[in-house]
Amino acid sequence: MNKQSVIDQIQKNKRNPHLKFRIKEKTEEFTRTLFYTLFDNDTPVPENINLLEKLFEELADLVCWSPDKPCRDIWSEYLEKLPEILRKLNEDARAMAVNDPAANSIEEVYLSYPGFYAIAIYRLSHEFYNFGLPLVPRLMTEFAHRLTGTDINPGAKIGTPFFIDHATGVVIGETAIIKDNVKIYQGVTLGALYVDRKMRSVKRHPTIEENVTIYANATILGGETVIGANSIVGGNVWLTASVPADSMISHNPQINIKKAAQK
Template sequence: MTQKAIIEKINEHKKQPNLRYILKEKTEAFTKDLFYTLFDIDTEVAKNLDRLESQFDALVDLACWDVDKSCKKIWTSYVEKLPEILRRLNLDAEATVNCDPASQSIEEVYMAYPGFYAIAIYRLAHELYKEGFPLVPRLMTECAHRQTGIDINPGAQIGDSFHIDHGTGIVIGETAIVKNHVKIYQGVTLGGLYVAKHLHKTKRHPTIEDNVTIYASATILGGDTVIGENSVIGGNAWLTDSVPKNSTVFHTPEIKIKPLSNA
């Protein structure tokens, strides 16, 4: 096959007219600047908000393919939410300082804790998700996922003072509801019982009530599953049914002692 024929075949199969990877790169730059604007003391807020608006305009041009929907108007309402997002993120950081005896300072949480970074990008993306801004919120949380190993869908609903410890391997699905003062450890999955496209608009992921602690590698599945307030879910537990408030759930290992071959 000639090079010309190869080029023609490749072009024949490039079927997505809106698939521009520059959108991913620009979203990552926008996400980084948002984070710095909210937290970095040397980043001038007024100057960076103008920069962010310009970046958002570029995202609108790349991501808003529906000509009947004006995504440009979203920026005005979104930027008004940034102070409240920052207030809630400060609560998340304080929760981590209070929960983790290894934390030496709140500055350490902001700069070195992957759980806090994943929560921050989730909260910033979630507000764009609620506005119906296409694709960009998902790219924002995927950027955090790649850096931290924590996968929080921007559609999830997460309350105040959320603490993620270590965090690697955590998955929180799109329709999950996590209420206030919840603590989650590495490897936890808040997922769906079934994977089927027709379930897109249904609640597929669990609800976690206030003051719940979920330890490492626990798996909680299903849209009807509710973990009652003040409960503790032990490591490696597998749950597809609801748990009443004030419960403690343990995974019980099965131990078998191998007989000695020469006994």
């Protein structure tokens, strides 16, 4: 097969006219700029708000290929929501600083906590998800996922404050509901019992009520599963059914210890 034949075959099989990786690159640029605008003290807010509007318009032109969806119109409404999003994120950060004995300062939380970064990008993407903006909210949270190891679908509904400690390996599904003052540790999964395209519009992921703590590597599955308020879910627990408020759920593994033979 000569070079021209290879080129022809590749071009023939590029079947998605709207698949442009510039969308991903532009989304990541927009996400970084948005984060710096809200949190970095050296970043000028007025100039960056104008820059963000320009970046968003470029993104909207790339992702809104349906003529009946005027995506650019979303920006002014989204902009009005930024102060409230920032208020929630500052509350998240304060909760981390107050409750984590490893936190030496509030600045440390903003600068180094992967859980905070993942929550920040989730909250910023969630409003775009609510507006029905295609692709961008998911690409925003996937950018944070790549950086932090924390996978929060932008469709999840999460109260304030929310604390993810250590963060790596956390998965929160699209229809999960997490109410106020919830704390989860690394490796926690809030997932679906099974994957089926027919369940697209069905609640597939659990509900976590107020003041719940979920320890490392716990797995909670199912759209009808509710963890009652003030409960503690221990490490490595596997749950597919609801538990009442004020519960303590633990996993008791069988551990066999064999004493080494004396030499």
